[in-house]
Amino acid sequence: MLQDLCVVDLASAVKVNGFVCKAKANATDFTTVALKLPGNTNNKFRALVTPANVMQVPGLNTLGVSMARIDYAPGGLNPPHTHPRATEMIFVLEGQLDVGFITTANVLIATTIKKGEVFVFPRGLLHFQMNNGNSPAAVIAGFNSQFPGTQQAAAALFNATPPVPDDVLAKAFQIGVVDVQKIKMNLK
Amino acid sequence: MLQDLCVVDLASAVKVNGFVCKAKANATDFTTVALKLPGNTNNKFRALVTPANVMQVPGLNTLGVSMARIDYAPGGLNPPHTHPRATEMIFVLEGQLDVGFITTANVLIATTIKKGEVFVFPRGLLHFQMNNGNSPAAVIAGFNSQFPGTQQAAAALFNATPPVPDDVLAKAFQIGVVDVQKIKMNLK
Amino acid sequence: MLQDLCVVDLASAVKVNGFVCKAKANATDFTTVALKLPGNTNNKFRALVTPANVMQVPGLNTLGVSMARIDYAPGGLNPPHTHPRATEMIFVLEGQLDVGFITTANVLIATTIKKGEVFVFPRGLLHFQMNNGNSPAAVIAGFNSQFPGTQQAAAALFNATPPVPDDVLAKAFQIGVVDVQKIKMNLK
Amino acid sequence: MLQDLCVVDLASAVKVNGFVCKAKANATDFTTVALKLPGNTNNKFRALVTPANVMQVPGLNTLGVSMARIDYAPGGLNPPHTHPRATEMIFVLEGQLDVGFITTANVLIATTIKKGEVFVFPRGLLHFQMNNGNSPAAVIAGFNSQFPGTQQAAAALFNATPPVPDDVLAKAFQIGVVDVQKIKMNLK
Amino acid sequence: MLQDLCVVDLASAVKVNGFVCKAKANATDFTTVALKLPGNTNNKFRALVTPANVMQVPGLNTLGVSMARIDYAPGGLNPPHTHPRATEMIFVLEGQLDVGFITTANVLIATTIKKGEVFVFPRGLLHFQMNNGNSPAAVIAGFNSQFPGTQQAAAALFNATPPVPDDVLAKAFQIGVVDVQKIKMNLK
């Protein structure tokens, strides 16, 4: 931060680390309705992440924070993923969640949190949330990055473009190439 | 961050920038029930900030984030204040709020946000939220610091220990010493 | 800092965090005569801050420092303010000053410093200097930011554009709306 | 870095972010023979990472760099992993490697590099190296962290202690619980 | 900065990056009289640097700034040196100085500055000041580090303990070993 504000200039063709700024800031640059409604969880994982980062809230540029809401149908999973640029802290809006992160020593730190409780996922470590309850769950997440980035382990490895070679995945997971191709198909 | 985790060692007498760490981390170090219930707004400002920072969640040490919930009775005000170490982003849990921050050019950037909407308060700039509705309001705030610090302008100036001299405040606000003493009395 | 120098390119229309750089640096980019003469203290506060930051010294871009001189007539006050992006250290050129800062625990740390002495104001905390002597005073201030920003609490709250609503200020300072309007008038 | 050096004090019981420092630095604090010999690749992945970070080179504390050598038998794989605290750059000492990283948009950026060539793996993104040649390969890696941390995706997910629940993994990879248990067994 | 203040605890035996903090801060922790009087320039270089960094002002710990005054007799030189941890900005208290820094492209950026003028020396680059006037000169320097560190090129190379080998210096400066030994003798 080298000045108060640097609101994204959507009209600029110049690309920099973060974004080029426009001359004038308005209150609308600092808000969004994106998180207002529960996300549609009608998908493979029965969960949906809805971001409110610098792409939705242009005033966040250079300010080092963002938010997201995550909705989970019963049984819904936000599958194991990392944020390369942010620690995440979640607050449960409703329902209850099994949550956990894994350290670089392969230690799982996990618990169950309920409405009104919080949990923390350190920057760059694999973590997940799963709704093991019978009713929908939702959280608000806060991040210390304007654009945390998300890398789902399964999707990144088995659904990249171009694909990660089968033999790399077969060796990494100690499975057969046929097993790899099955996972790739399922995650499409 | 020079390792995955550095959970606060509450037993240590050694004080450092942040906190000394204990040897082992548990899931309980990363959660709190502090934000579960609405704060008691039966006070002068009819609003209450309940923190979930490194003092409540020892696992946050070195991780660069924290949260808070703020509750507002109708007419309640979280009075103008700064966070010297964090940008803040809020999400409205219920009710509606008049929110604003003031830039170093003395420009007020303000709007009204409703349930499910967000707003951003850049690091170090004066900001406030006021519940101008008829029902209680509440927000979850995310910060990019494990311990953002809060400095309410009125309380810091008129209710410090030892007190800021009357003549400093009289000149700063261009009022009389009697006016200063009245504000000091009211803010006790 | 990703290279030695990034001197502000005043001709560029592209706005980034900090400033776009020009191709060639000259010695004149790193100096200014702005601080040479005492500032004119013939104003409401009988004090004047004269900056030598990246706006006056284009070579400071990306370098993380700046300076200012502050002049005070007898009785002059640099009213309570914060720098959202810098810690400040002052050296008294002449005269003597009552100085202080207020922590987020509302503790005032204050003393009197004389010619040749120094004092420190931590980043983001309210602080002030007042000349309680009979002769003019002056300081040189060093900052750890190319553009520290200054937010005077009274001016930001009572003289913003558009104005902070009267009821926010009345509640914050626990005074009447008429008192608020009087301060607003006086600080215009 | 707040002073020139802060060599790890192995005798101290105080744990901080990084390490407590000892009073005197010697040349031996800044070197190691750990990387001298090829690592033993007689393991499941036919590859071995040998670190030279702050645990092996105590002088690295606070200095923000470290190295490692990685050896690969023919067909050897350094399986997909992240470094939560560092970007990595590798230089091929001998042999040739298929290398790649995956962005948060699930784009694979991959190529083959030979002796004397380099490649870069951005902080926090999944990446791998595989020796598809007929002779052993080896690289020297440089990191911008004294202790980058390594999280192998397969091992973290399928071989954590306590284990990540089977149903989390089954849903994440869209496979059956029996498949999950097979991978867990294979990766023990 | 993870809290408002972290004043050096001089009684602690624990050494960390920076310093361990004491429990309570006083105004005296933030000031010094060290810079009050001109330094004694009766030495080889006819110039003296008097620091006011964290060693003299314990309150500076974690705050990222410090100051120094430099006095120069006529003809006095603050010989070419670097600050590995800080950019420096100077303000001329009296007299006039020839000042310059050298970029990594070996470009000298130099000028003459007079009383009340400023100049900037970017972090880590060689720079010097020389009093080519007939009267004493003095500056106040501001740094963006609590402890900038100073490495005089000539002293570091020719007066280190143990000494830098003669042949290293002979080759570096393309002179004879006898010339090296003469400089070593002169700089003792």
Place this chain on the structure above:
Amino acid sequence: MLQDLCVVDLASAVKVNGFVCKAKANATDFTTVALKLPGNTNNKFRALVTPANVMQVPGLNTLGVSMARIDYAPGGLNPPHTHPRATEMIFVLEGQLDVGFITTANVLIATTIKKGEVFVFPRGLLHFQMNNGNSPAAVIAGFNSQFPGTQQAAAALFNATPPVPDDVLAKAFQIGVVDVQKIKMNLK
């Protein structure tokens, strides 16, 4: 790092801290053959540094690392220099080297390292490597900066453009102006 990648856009005329980014990244942006062959040591110092930083590897922009190889003929010297923006760690590819750095307290920390061993040179401190063996030597260096910058003390002082004044150097090294001119001539 505010996004995964920001590969240098070589076609852009806009200059910023670091570089403007292009829209699309390719694997070729993250590699180079620059370090493949030994550098030509047929020069004054009988040593050559070949960089692989952001100028050669455009994908390094914003990623905070780079590498170099250094080749030394027998007797070859990489003369005393600093990197203003990086700590350096070297790994000996072949041969053996006398290496050392000098602290700001003028303490030389030096040793001899052989093939497969490493050494560390803290950011901003003078350091050197010399091949005192009978056969060529080479190292791979890792840096925690995309563009570390290099300032050779002798060349910066005695071969700058425009030149550092003779009397500055004569006083700094306590030698005569004729000696200064001789070194200047030799280092051309």
